Amino acid sequence: MAGSDLYMGTLDTLILKAVSWGPLHGYAIGRWIRQNTDGALQVKEGALYPALHRQEKKEWLDEHWGTTDTGREAKYYTLTSSGRERLKSEILRWQQYTTAVSAALNLATTKA
């Protein structure tokens, strides 16, 4: 694959899921993904920030500047209603996909 860490397409879904809990800035989104996958997924900045800009352009996310707990400026992202619908459909697609692949990988018993 283009990368060795992420299966392409999952980053978008994870970002949308992260901000579904409330506004987050980019760095925190990366941290959220790392923590909520038990460190299994390390999101690179070169993938994360372009992905955020993509999603903002697609209007799945709104952005605004704010201040962090530690007094630093950061760009916060909020899920739009369009983004929430998108998240829903991406989760569905993910579930259907993984179910199908896992079945082929583990349960298939027929020979060609």
Added chain:
Amino acid sequence: MAGSDLYMGTLDTLILKAVSWGPLHGYAIGRWIRQNTDGALQVKEGALYPALHRQEKKEWLDEHWGTTDTGREAKYYTLTSSGRERLKSEILRWQQYTTAVSAALNLATTKA
């Protein structure tokens, strides 16, 4: 993503799994994937054949010409021992990955 059908990287794994049941020619591998994912995954020719050539170069697959049941010539692919190891590690990676992502998507309850 680059494609709309496959999460990048899964095709290789599915091919290796398909030929783990015995020698298959390319067209049959495509059919195997479609059938064993309940039609959820449609493998395109432009992805399948280059993938087979890639894996043959990496020596995960051996290839030889043979004759199908219907008397037609076809190139058959056989899993090498190296390919079998690869399949094993890719399945492991797939399982760990999907577990991590599914957890983040469905079970995460912490806020940022």
Added chain:
DNA sequence: CCTCTATACCTAGATCATTTACATATCATT
């Protein structure tokens, strides 16, 4: 004061699997 780490943002260029789209040919059925 200095350095190091973590935080926080950004982009250019390369990688490369997959898609789109096409070309070729045989075989069976209509």
Added chain:
DNA sequence: AATGATATGTAAATGATCTAGGTATAGAGG
């Protein structure tokens, strides 16, 4: 003879992700 399924293949475009850098602030330890 026309069509659809079988069977293989390639060329060009797409586009998400990685590599590899850059800037800057805050806090801790020396």
